[in-house]
Amino acid sequence: MLWGIVLLALVSLLTFVIFYVLPSADPAQLRAGRDASPATLHQIRVSLGLNRPLPAQYWTYVTHLVFHADLGYSYFSGASVGSLLIDRLPATISLTLGAVVVWLLVAVPLGVISAVRRGTWVDKLTTGGALLGVSAPVYWLGLVALYLFADDIGKWPLLPGAGSYVPFTDNPGKWFASLILPWLVLASTFAAVYARLLRGNMIEVLSEDYVRTARAKGLSERRVVWRHGLRAAVTPLVTLAGLDIGLLLGGAVLTETVFDIPGIGRLNYDAIIHADYPVIQGTVLLAACFVIVANIVVDVGYAYLDPRVRAA
């Protein structure tokens, strides 16, 4: 718990240093426009607090955050960063959780079957598919998916395309339809990696003595594989899934950008384009929070899944 807080402090300091000390663009310049006078620029700097010494800026930021839960205000829109994050969170959560379901539903059966039928066409097909899934970048895969299936530009206009995201609370049906392509695209890489990992784990587990014991008891092969084998092989995968979920909740920048989903990742992307430092800080801190929480959840979850860890 303590290391989590320390880590958050470090992350905030690091992002602060990267963007304020070594800025990629001058936020005042971006706000003032191309031909602004030095006086205007100075005025904007003063109003944003950018003229104060950097340690003072950082101190103000941290004290506001800790004592008022205040993440500052966007340079670009003027909205509070906190409200921006809360607005964008549902889309990212929808995207992440749906993708997790898809990739686990694909990876678990594929991993198990290719382990059991090692060397057969199922295995080879999975291996080839996994290679494709891993090597295809999400933004490329996303664009291909849009060109093939999006209802505006697609060759076969089957599904809502980019920018069609609707909040669940507005229209669950449209929400679901709009997320099908992003879910599949985001899940593809993970499904490939997870299927390969599970295959490796399963092959190892199926040669364990306790699997032989399960067979010696006269259990059906299905039960041997899906209960005794999978139960042991899936545990490391659950850990990994926890960490990946934490990572994605911090914003799936590429997927959200390609499909124009108003999530944390998209917010982060726009903030970088606009040199909107408070928003960048906010999204990065939120992502760090998710990763840290995911780590804690995974540690607790692992103890639940593996009783041997509980004892230690």
Add this chain to the structure above:
Amino acid sequence: MSAADAAGAVLSVEDLRVGFDTRDGLVQAVDGVSFAVAPGRTLGIVGESGSGKTVAATTAMGLSRGPRVRVSGRVLLDGEDLLDAAPQRLRALRGDAIAMVFQDPLSALHPLLRVGAQIGEAVRAHRPGVSRAAARARAVELLEWVAIPNAGQRVDAYPHELSGGMRQRAMIAMALANEPRVLIADEPTTALDVTVQAQILALLRRLRDELGMAMVLITHDLGVVAETADEVAVMYAGRIVEQSPAGELFAAPRHPYTWGLLRSMPRVDAPAGAALVPIPGRPPSLIHPPSGCRFHPRCPYVRERHRSEDPALEPLPDAPGHRVACLLPEAERRVAWARLATGATPAQARAAIEPAGEEGRV
């Protein structure tokens, strides 16, 4: 065939051969092994690691089936051949009529499932009508039967929460869940402390007598066999080289390999001053086994003829229940063992049987 192979046997293995196709060639792990066990009796199978004893057992259980496994012979359980039984039939018999206890209970029990669940599963696999609760009750009963204290609580323990001896008791309880007619115990005490070993062997004997089941006890430890087995088969390089009633094997062994095993283990009844003598060399390759008698490269009594002639397992003239695969004349074997039993070294025993002028050891 010995007396035990009579019609009364519940398990009889006939000319079992098991080979594994590997990149380096066919590993003939079991090469023509036959034995039989009657209800209430125990056959001990003794040999070094790599002698094929475990492969013979797992093959009998149908646990070594696979695309690279070459199996021939017959494994008859109450007259039904397990080697060509359909997978479904084999599944129905495994854990029900014939069960197995493995060497290391820590790796042989599922680490993530409760002991009671693993035992209950063995019950329900063969009695689908049994409810979960009834299976659990049966698991408690079985744990009590194998003398695990506080069985009612231990039933919910995970394997790592039990001691080594407890784990092996739980493993035995699981194997006996459906009161099998044959129990194969593969090195059941090897992973345990010496004091616990004796308890587990006593438990196995008690359960064998209570159930009247036939038991095959596989071990590298002649001491384990001496305590428990009625009959002993000594395996070397995939074959049985000596087989006899247990008492006779220890009193009058007839194979140089058995002598080697006996002389390489400490015995209370050994003559004072008799040193332990290890068997020289290593177990032979099973891809290219030695020519002639397979033991000849390690045998202190080897003669020229033994390098080319392969001895058959044949009964002794005066004890038909005692069979040996050795080319030495029976009279000489008798003299050699008499020397060894009184503490002579293998070299001294060889000198006693070596006729002057014979080509001898090369």
